[in-house]
């Protein structure tokens with residue numbers, strides 16, 4: 755209720771067009787499908803993946819910096835990060851247990867055999883897709899902790915695709931599948947309200963001064 759009141763106040767400082775844009779984007783957002791990138795330390799790959807997540811409507815992205823330490827700049831997504839929630843982990847095990855506790859099915863993406871091909875892959879519950887590094891791929895820990903495997907079919911000589919290209923292909927296919935399904939993939943009304951408040955605040959340049967005025971007036 756408090757959030758709704760603050761939002762109503764802050765929305766006076768953004769245009770009607772902006773407000774409508776937030777609403778239509780939020781109607782396409784999902785947390786039902788999420789992705790985790792494990793040790794993808796190259797900035798251009800990590801940024802491209804987060805940008806794709808934002809573009810395809812994912813609200814949360816999980817970034818693990820385990821095997822090679824903390825190499826990613828905190829502004830990894832160069833803009834897209836403003837609109838998605840990036841959760842960072844120092845250990846793969848923490849990310850796996852967090853997502854499992856939230857009810858996600860863990861799916862490792864890998865170019866290797868035994869994986870389910872992308873076209874045959876059906877989302878039947880909350881799903882977290884894991885992507886690995888250019889050289890090593892995903893760690894044994896993720897492979898062992900996965901509930902399923904997913905592969906983009908390859909018919910050339912090359913063994914694997916670039917990780918950000920893989921993420922874009924998988925997301926395009928699976929977000930389309932999700933939107934056509936009856937699964938409960940939309941954000942809840944509370945989640946939408948939280949995001950509207952967050953995005954509205956980010957859109958107002960002199961937000962500190964406005965918030966101070968609001969809090970003074972509501973005392």
Ligand SMILES: C[S@@+](CC[C@H](N)C(=O)[O-])C[C@H]1O[C@@H](n2cnc3c(N)ncnc32)[C@H](O)[C@@H]1O
Pocket residue numbers: 863864865866884885886887888889890891892904905906907908913914915916917918920
């Ligand atoms: C360059 S690949 C890693 C190759 C690595 N040598 C290996 O054995 O996994 C980087 C990441 O992109 C994703 N990837 C690349 N090609 C893929 C494919 N055909 N199907 C599914 N995921 C793929 C996986 O997440 C992989 O960990």
